[in-house]
Amino acid sequence: MTTGEASLYRRIYVWELPVRLYHWVNFVCVLVLIVSGFLIGTPPTLEYADEAYQQYWFGTVRMLHFVTAFVFFFNFLVRIYWGFVGNRYARWDNFIPHRPEQVREVLDVLRVDILQTRPSGIVSVGHNALAGFVYFMSFLAFLFQAVTGFALYSSMSTSFLPSLFTWVVPLMGGDFAVRQWHHAFMWFFVVFTIIHVYLVFYHDYVEGRGTMSSIVGGWKFDKQERR
Numbered sequence: 176m177t178t179g180e181a182s183l184y185r186r187i188y189v190w191e192l193p194v195r196l197y198h199w200v201n202f203v204c205v206l207v208l209i210v211s212g213f214l215i216g217t218p219p220t221l222e223y224a225d226e227a228y229q230q231y232w233f234g235t236v237r238m239l240h241f242v243t244a245f246v247f248f249f250n251f252l253v254r255i256y257w258g259f260v261g262n263r264y265a266r267w268d269n270f271i272p273h274r275p276e277q278v279r280e281v282l283d284v285l286r287v288d289i290l291q292t293r294p295s296g297i298v299s300v301g302h303n304a305l306a307g308f309v310y311f312m313s314f315l316a317f318l319f320q321a322v323t324g325f326a327l328y329s330s331m332s333t334s335f336l337p338s339l340f341t342w343v344v345p346l347m348g349g350d351f352a353v354r355q356w357h358h359a360f361m362w363f364f365v366v367f368t369i370i371h372v373y374l375v376f377y378h379d380y381v382e383g384r385g386t387m388s389s390i391v392g393g394w395k396f397d398k399q400e401r402r
């Protein structure tokens with residue numbers, strides 16, 4: 176671009192409504208599940224004038240955790256479905272770097288974002304290849320968390336969905352082991368969220384093409400140099 180001339184931007188509809196809805200429902204669920212899950216794992220010893228049998232706050236926390244887990248699970252199923260029918264940016268082949276240009280892009284993003292040995296690199300319209308792969312890993316973590324959560328719930332629930340996961344408990348070595356894994360994965364979500372939010376702000380600032388607003392309105396901007 177010659178000094179003093181404005182850039183032209185092409186407006187592209189990247190994230191369709193189901194992807195955006197999925198994202199924000201997932202965001203609320205993850206926050207509620209982390210906070211309520213943490214309380215269940217580390218119950219605070221609160222002092223009340225009431226007798227224990229007269230209060231039910233811990234039951235409410237557990238109910239919140241279980242109800243949110245169902246919402247989280249069905250929201251996740253919708254996103255899996257949308258990976259097959261959504262637009263080119265939502266589809267599953269963005270999430271697993273299997274084409275040579277995707278592998279090149281992963282290395283390029285590592286050089287720019289992590290090693291910082293290059294000031295700028297390939298700017299992709301949808302997720303960059305590394306982000307897509309990390310989201311895929313987070314989807315596997317979502318699945319693991321849903322399976323271990325429903326497995327734990329199966330011993331105290333008569334509903335259909337948890338009862339499908341009863342076999343997981345003996346497979347993983349008992350209730351205690353499943354609970355430890357379920358707890359450990361909570362920390363994955365905490366770390367993921369912190370790094371994810373940092374990186375989307377970073378890309379928004381460095382690339383200046385509406386990364387942040389895209390997950391609300393759906394549109395991104397592709398810079399075209401004026402000749």
Ligand code: HEM
Pocket residue numbers: 194197198201202205206254265301302303306310313364367368371372375386387388389390
């Ligand atoms: C304030 C909080 C958050 C903000 C501002 C935010 C922002 C964004 C943005 C801008 C994107 C699109 C990135 C791109 O262009 O490649 C995105 C995608 C994504 N975010 Fe977040 N995010 C937040 C919280 C979370 C949380 C808590 C999770 C889950 C633990 C999460 C999981 C994801 C996933 C899985 C995608 C990929 C979406 C898809 O293709 O389905 N985000 N986020």
